[in-house]
Amino acid sequence: MSGHAAAPLGKDLLGLEPLTSEQITLILDTAEPFKEISERVIKKVPTLRGATIVNLFFEASTRTRISFEFAEKRLSADTVNVASTGSSVQKGETLVDTARNLEAMRIDMVVIRHGASGAAQFLADRIESNVINAGDGMHEHPTQGLLDLLTLRDHFKRIAGIKVCIVGDVLHSRVARSNIWGLKKLGAHVAVCGPRSLLPNAIDELDVEVFERIEDAIDWADALNILRLQLERMQAGYIPSLREYNRVFGVSRERLERASRDVLILHPGPMNRGVEIDSDVADGPFSVILDQVTNGVAVRMAVLYLLSGGKPELAEAAKGGGSR
Amino acid sequence: MSRALLLRGGRIVDPSQRLDVIGDVYIANEKIESLGEAVDVGSRDDVDVIDCAGRVVSPGFIDVHCHLREPGREDVETIATGARAAAAGGFTAVCAMPNTDPVTDNQAAVGFIIRQAARAGASRVYPIGAISLGQRGESLAEFGEMVGAGAVAVSDDGKPVASAHLMRTALEYARTFGIPVADHCEEPTLAVGGAMNEGIVSARLGLKGVPNEAEEIMAIRDILLARRTGGHVHLCHMSTRGSVELIRWGKERGVNVTAEVCPHHLSLTEESVEGYDTNAKMNPPLRSAADVEALQQSVRDGTIDVIATDHAPHHYDEKEREFADAPNGIVGLETAFAVNVTWLVARGVIDVAMLVEKMSCAPARIFRLPGGTLRRGTVADVTVFDPDADWTVDPARFRSKGRNTPYAGQRLNGRVHLTAVDGRVIYRLEE
Ligand SMILES: [Zn+2]
Ligand SMILES: [Zn+2]
Numbered sequence: 001m002s003g004h005a006a007a008p009l010g011k012d013l014l015g016l017e018p019l020t021s022e023q024i025t026l027i028l029d030t031a032e033p034f035k036e037i038s039e040r041v042i043k044k045v046p047t048l049r050g051a052t053i054v055n056l057f058f059e060a061s062t063r064t065r066i067s068f069e070f071a072e073k074r075l076s077a078d079t080v081n082v083a084s085t086g087s088s089v090q091k092g093e094t095l096v097d098t099a100r101n102l103e104a105m106r107i108d109m110v111v112i113r114h115g116a117s118g119a120a121q122f123l124a125d126r127i128e129s130n131v132i133n134a135g136d137g138m139h140e141h142p143t144q145g146l147l148d149l150l151t152l153r154d155h156f157k158r159i160a161g162i163k164v165c166i167v168g169d170v171l172h173s174r175v176a177r178s179n180i181w182g183l184k185k186l187g188a189h190v191a192v193c194g195p196r197s198l199l200p201n202a203i204d205e206l207d208v209e210v211f212e213r214i215e216d217a218i219d220w221a222d223a224l225n226i227l228r229l230q231l232e233r234m235q236a237g238y239i240p241s242l243r244e245y246n247r248v249f250g251v252s253r254e255r256l257e258r259a260s261r262d263v264l265i266l267h268p269g270p271m272n273r274g275v276e277i278d279s280d281v282a283d284g285p286f287s288v289i290l291d292q293v294t295n296g297v298a299v300r301m302a303v304l305y306l307l308s309g310g311k312p313e314l315a316e317a318a319k320g321g322g323s324r
Numbered sequence: 325m326s327r328a329l330l331l332r333g334g335r336i337v338d339p340s341q342r343l344d345v346i347g348d349v350y351i352a353n354e355k356i357e358s359l360g361e362a363v364d365v366g367s368r369d370d371v372d373v374i375d376c377a378g379r380v381v382s383p384g385f386i387d388v389h390c391h392l393r394e395p396g397r398e399d400v401e402t403i404a405t406g407a408r409a410a411a412a413g414g415f416t417a418v419c420a421m422p423n424t425d426p427v428t429d430n431q432a433a434v435g436f437i438i439r440q441a442a443r444a445g446a447s448r449v450y451p452i453g454a455i456s457l458g459q460r461g462e463s464l465a466e467f468g469e470m471v472g473a474g475a476v477a478v479s480d481d482g483k484p485v486a487s488a489h490l491m492r493t494a495l496e497y498a499r500t501f502g503i504p505v506a507d508h509c510e511e512p513t514l515a516v517g518g519a520m521n522e523g524i525v526s527a528r529l530g531l532k533g534v535p536n537e538a539e540e541i542m543a544i545r546d547i548l549l550a551r552r553t554g555g556h557v558h559l560c561h562m563s564t565r566g567s568v569e570l571i572r573w574g575k576e577r578g579v580n581v582t583a584e585v586c587p588h589h590l591s592l593t594e595e596s597v598e599g600y601d602t603n604a605k606m607n608p609p610l611r612s613a614a615d616v617e618a619l620q621q622s623v624r625d626g627t628i629d630v631i632a633t634d635h636a637p638h639h640y641d642e643k644e645r646e647f648a649d650a651p652n653g654i655v656g657l658e659t660a661f662a663v664n665v666t667w668l669v670a671r672g673v674i675d676v677a678m679l680v681e682k683m684s685c686a687p688a689r690i691f692r693l694p695g696g697t698l699r700r701g702t703v704a705d706v707t708v709f710d711p712d713a714d715w716t717v718d719p720a721r722f723r724s725k726g727r728n729t730p731y732a733g734q735r736l737n738g739r740v741h742l743t744a745v746d747g748r749v750i751y752r753l754e755e
Contacts, residue, residue, distance in 0.1 A: 017528065096644050116646035117530035118600030137648070139530030174530060200527035201535070 009306050012124040012131040015140035016181040024185055028150050030302035030315045031295070037074055037319055038297055047318045048077035048308060051108040056098070057083045057134070058114040063269055064134050064144070067293070068111050071300035077109075095119060099126040109307065112136070130307040138172050143303060144268055145178030147296040149186065151288050152223060154295070155264055160187030165209075165217040167251065168227035168276050169198040169238075175268045179225055180208060193217035194227075194249060197238045214249050218256060223264035226251055229276045242275050252278045262286055269293070327370055328352040329747050330363055331708060334376030338383055339681040340697035349381050351704040351747035359698055372749075376708055379741055382680045383696050384416025384705035386687035389481070389506070389560055389584060389632035390657060392418075392449070394440065395433075396425025401637040401725050403437060406657070407446035409635075409724035411751035413657040414683075414740035416695060416705035417448035418635075422459070423482035429454035429465040431473035438474045446750050447743070448705075450476040450693065455494045455505065461486050464493060471501045476691050479506035481560055484542055486512050491546060495555025504558040504582065504691065509542035509567070510534075510608065519648045521594040521609040529597065531648060536564040536615070539608055543567045547574035547581050558690065559583040561634050563608040565618030572627045582690045584630040585619050587656060587663035588730065592616075596730055602643040602650035603730045606636070620673045623682060629690055631682045633660045637726025655719075655726035663731065665711055665738025676711050704747035713739040 009023055016024065037043055053072050057065050065081070072079045095114075099122075102110060109130040112120050117137030124131035135141040149159060156162050164183055170176040170192045183190045184207070191209035192199060193216075203210060211217040218224065229245060239245050256263055265277075265287040273279045282289060302315070310318060331349040336359065338344075347360035365371045392406035401409075403420070410418045420437055422428030428437065434451045441449035453470035457463050459480045467478055478498060485491045485507055494505045515538040520526050522533025543559055547570060550557040559571065562583050574581045588606065593613050596604035604610055622628040636653025643650050656663075661683065668674045674682075684707075688696025695705040714737050719727040743751040 094641075094645055096641065114646070116648050118647045121600055122646060137530050138532075177528070177530060201522060201533075202524040202527045205524040206527065 008312060011307070012120070013142055013303055013307060014120050014124060014131070014133045016142045016145045016178045016185070017140065019185070021185040024146070024149065024182055026312055027146055027299065027302050027306060028153060030306055030312055031150055031298040033316045033319055034301040034305070035294070035298040037301070038294065043074050044076060045074065045319055046076045047305060047310065048072070048075040051077045051308060053077045053079045053109040053111065053304070054102060054107050055079060055081045056110055056112045057081070058112070058119070059135070061113050061135065064113060067296040068134060068300050070297045071304055074297070075301055075304060077304070095122055096126070099123050102129065103127045109304065132303060132307065135174055137174065139174050140178045141174040142178050143296070143300050144175050145182040146299045146303070147292055148179055148225060148266055148268070149182050150295045150299055151266060151292050152264070154291065155288060156222065159183065161189070163189040163191070163220060163222045164225060165191040165193050165211065165221040165223070166225045166227065167193045167214065167217060167249065168229055169233060170194055170203065170227070171198045171200050172230065172233070173227050176227060180206060191217060191220060195239055198233065214251065215255060215258070218259045218263055221263055223266060224251060225266040226277050228268060228270065229272055231272070246275050250276060250278060251281050253280045253284065256281060256286070264288060266292060326354060326746070326748055327372055329704070329744065329749070330365055330371055330373045331376045331381050331706065332373055334379050334381035334708060336360060336381050336698065337677050337680050338698040339677050340383065340685045341699060343698070344677060349698065349706065351706070351744070354704055354746040356698050356700050356702055356704050359700060374742065379708050379710050380676060381706060381708050383684040383698050384707045384743060384745065385414045385661065385683040386693060386695060387415050387418040387633050387635070387657065387660070388630055388687045388691050390418045390420060390635035391423065391637070391653070392420045393637060394424065395436070399725075400639050403440040403449055404444035404446070405723060405725050406635070407441060407444045407449055409655075409657040409722060410447035411743045412723045412740065413659070414661050414707040414709060414743055415447050415657060416707065416743060416745045417450060417693060418657070419450045419452050419476060419691065421479060421481045422452050422454040427454050427459050428452070429457050429459070431466070431469040434470050434473040434475045448745060450474070450691075452477045452479050452506065454478065455480045455485060456490060459483055461490060464490070464497060467497055467501055467503070471503060475503070476693060477504045477506050477558065479508070479560070481506060481508045484508050484510040484512060488545055488549065492549045492553060495549055495553040495557060499553070499555050502692065504556040506558040506560050507542065507546050508560050509539045509546065511538045511541040514538040514541070518609070519605065520597050521611050523594060523612060525594045525597060529600065531597070534609055536566050536611065539564050540566040540570060544570045547571070547579055550574070550581050551577065551579045554580065556580045556582070561586045561589065561608055561632070562619065562628060563589045563611050563615060565615050568618050568622040568627050575627065582629045583627070584632040585623060585628045586632060586634045587660045588654060590616065590619055590623070590631070591663050591667040592730060600647040601730065602645070602647055603654060603728050603732070605647060605650050605652055606654055607652035620668060623668065624674050624678070629682070629686045631660070631664060632687070633657055635724070637724055638728050640727055643728050654728050654730060655722065655724050657724060658722050659717055659729060659731050659736065661709065661740055662715070662736035662738040666736045669711060670737045704744060706744045707740060708742040709738065709740045711738050713737070715739050
């Protein structure tokens with residue numbers, strides 16, 4: 001079967017904001033059968049055999065890159081990794097040049113991670129290949145949002161109606177934005193909690209609840225998605241110290257135990273143990289942090305499969321054979 | 325000796341004389357010879373007669389704020405291409421900001437601009453000198469020498485004057501020469517890293533925002549310093565509703581403060597940034613609908629004196645990049661008039677006479693320049709336009725080397741038909 005015709009997601013995955021709830025649900029449903037492949041002895045199916053995928057990482061991210069690579073390899077795609085941590089710009093190559101080169105090389109798909117908001121869209125507007133946003137600046141990180149949704153759905157068996165609070169540096173977080181869009185579209189209640197200096201001034205206009213005290217957030221929430229605190233926020237003057245951040249906003253076992261109910265714990269990683277999250281929480285009974293990693297591969301396989309033109313109803317069959 | 329020019333049968337709109345009549349404008353010896361009454365030139369062949377029926381004849385537009393990029397970036401714009409773009413936009417004169425490379429911070433640099441402009445033979449170009457040497461914000465440039473060479477104002481535009489002490493000194497010192505100190509109001513620590521307006525759109529797009537207060541803090545600082553010193557502060561490209569209130573506060577107290585607003589801040593909102601369109605990236609950034617509304621009203625009620633373009637050409641590939649890294653600014657000389665007609669006149673915010681006041685009379689008065697009037701005996705700088713004609717913006721046809729405009733492909737009302745400097749036609753629309 002050949003590809004790009006009636007792709008149910010369109011050409012690219014740039015964020016969760018532009019997707020409908022049906023499209024998001026479709027990706028999650030498609031990810032379900034792909035989970036099982038990772039349990040096999042031979043973790044490989046021929047679904048994307050012959051497809052060339054470039055992983056274009058302008059910003060270091062071992063986790064996301066490896067997760068995409070696993071997803072691509074398990075679908076038998078040919079992959080090329082380009083890691084340039086911003087240095088190609090220093091060498092004078094612009095994103096436009098990169099786009100032109102990719103176009104000339106007839107690549108099928110591009111996974112891009114970039115420090116600038118809008119970089120994925122910039123590329124998608126200029127090349128015919130499918131573009132997957134693996135994180136652009138402070139904008140979106142849609143596959144992270146999707147794997148968070150999948151993890152929550154696995155646990156609660158639904159998204160609609162659950163209460164999720166995103167904790168920490170929402171202002172600078174692409175993970176937070178993708179989560180807010182995804183959760184709201186699927187009917188969850190969304191809140192944020194963190195120092196006001198790390199929340200967007202206009203957060204109220206996004207129609208999410210704001211908690212100033214972590215205790216209140218824990219009391220309210222079914223799940224906490226705890227964001228990584230970039231250590232440089234202290235130097236930039238957004239918070240006084242990591243120590244104080246931990247005292248005021250850190251998620252500790254004591255705080256969780258005082259709550260009236262069990263609260264599921266998510267974290268996109270990598271964690272600063274003892275800053276935004278204490279070790280006994282990260283490794284505790286309500287943590288699904290490792291499930292997130294597993295789900296990350298399945299969600300990315302689903303996205304690759306659907307963008308390449310794979311039919312949703314054939315996802316189950318795609319586990320065994322080629323649908324490309 | 326230039327030929328005489330007869331602009332016949334137009335609607336003469338000259339707010340400097342509260343004049344709005346149908347009649348002839350006769351120009352000879354580079355001066356306005358007669359105004360209003362019918363002129364019969366018989367069969368004389370030393371007079372060019374242009375039929376202006378159905379069109380408006382007004383004093384030539386004057387732009388008090390543009391960037392012509394020469395010296396230093398002649399690939400982007402030169403004084404000659406900028407002056408021709410100005411002529412095509414109905415401007416008989418423009419003031420060139422000093423943030424060139426090298427910076428226009430001495431009399432030789434001022435003289436260079438004047439010579440290049442004379443050679444171009446299009447619109448008049450008045451140099452604005454830097455406030456500080458190299459625009460480094462440390463020590464004052466030689467205002468007296470620069471004014472002697474032809475500078476009409478001082479500004480460190482492109483950069484704010486971060487030091488309140490330097491601003492105070494500049495306002496005091498500029499009084500000696502009777503020139504305005506034009507400031508780019510931006511509190512640098514609040515604006516650092518900002519790429520667009522701070523608000524819901526920046527929150528969604530993940531772009532660092534610049535809050536309205538970054539502009540307003542500097543606007544009130546400048547107003548207070550003008551009150552203290554008695555100097556004339558001219559606030560560039562105001563963009564927020566709060567700034568309007570602060571200017572009104574200053575004017576009510578008799579402070580010598582004037583202010584300008586740009587056509588893009590009167591017509592576009594932060595929503596234009598959706599899709600990371602770098603042609604909507606400018607400094608100050610496009611603001612909210614409430615800000616646009618307040619700015620429009622401030623033009624109408626006189627709080628804002630002048631509409632200026634902040635014409636800022638960039639090479640296309642400099643704009644063709646990640647939003648946060650793209651340079652600020654858009655070209656404006658060739659669209660300013662029509663944008664103003666479309667968003668202000670056609671919607672009834674102001675009338676044609678008020679637009680001429682904001683684009684011609686007030687700029688001449690505030691910067692103490694020739695023109696801005698059609699009084700008998702004054703320089704014959706004239707613009708002829710049709711406020712009702714519409715046209716589609718095609719950047720490929722710009723005289724400017726710059727193509728960076730958010731109005732590309734838009735249909736606008738208001739078309740310039742003719743621009744004359746010293747009675748010499750420097751632009752005429754091909755029909
Ligand atoms: Zn400026
Ligand atoms: Zn400027």
